[in-house]
Amino acid sequence: MGVLHKNYREMNHFEANDKLSKLIHTNHFLLPVINRFGIRLGFKDKSVKQVCEEQTINENFFLTIVNTYTNEDYFPEAELLKFSPLLIVDYLRKTHKYYFEYLFPEVERRLEKVLMGCKSNCQDLQLIKTFYEKYKIELSRHIEDEEDNVFPYVKALTETYEKGIPLNKEYDFYNMHSAEQEHTQVDQKIYDLKNIVLKYLTPTYNDNDCNAFLFAIFQFEKDLLDHARIEDKILVHKVMDIEKAVKNG
Ligand SMILES: [Fe+2]
Ligand SMILES: [Fe+2]
Known part of the structure; x- marks a missing residue:
């Protein structure tokens, strides 16, 4: 966690309405992770929700991955794990x-x-x-x-x-x-x-x-x-x- 932006520690986890650019500013190691979902740069001010809708990505799955990847203590609620x-x-x-x-x-x-x-x-x-x-x-x-x-x-x-x-x-x-x-x-x-x-x-x-x-x-x-x-x-x-x-x- 030491290398991550301190804002991440002040929040619990990323959510659907967070801007994609905010995810990357907080944890730039997510760059290859979002690529694996087919997301490339140039996402303007779009939120996670918007990008997932546009590219038919399962939003709960996306959030589970970026949060697990960013915070070793994160464990998704059962509701999120239905994919x-x-x-x-x-x-x-x-x-x-x-x-x-x-x-x-x-x-x-x-x-x-x-x-x-x-x-x-x-x-x-x-x-x-x-x-x-x-x-x-x-x-x-x-x-x-x-x-x-x-x-x-x-x-x-x-x-x-x-x-x-x-x-x-x-x-x-x-x-x-x-x-x-x-x-x-x-x-x-x-x-x-x-x-x-x-x-x-x-x-x-x-x-x-x-x-x-x-x-x-x-x-x-x-x-x-x-x-x-x-x-x-x-x-x-x-x-x-x-x-x-x-x-x-
Ligand atoms: Fe393995
Ligand atoms: Fe593996």
């Missing part, structure tokens, strides 16, 4: 795509620049690169598991719940709670990566390039934590409710 879990899955898939198409390449481009500017004893930097590459493989596996296993399960379960389509036998013993347990590990590793650079890297590189690399890692870490919160708090919560209804009902 389909498939909307969340679609949003999360777009976020994963953003990691592969933008954040990973951005971190790598900046790390390469630090490596290119290294004057001597560059082995430490090579170790950072190896650590990062291992981390990328681990995070990619986590994301692939969600894309290939968790999200199809959510889709099948939702279709059973909404349309009565029988749930495939393979899902009898699958459950959402155990499927989404790895976040702490993945989050810890990116913190470790930052920490190694901050504490142990011999400074034989260009300071500005290394700072730019760290800024990218900090941004990636923040996005990942907020993303994981949406998965844990919103998706898992909703899907567990549907599981109860489908499997016990």
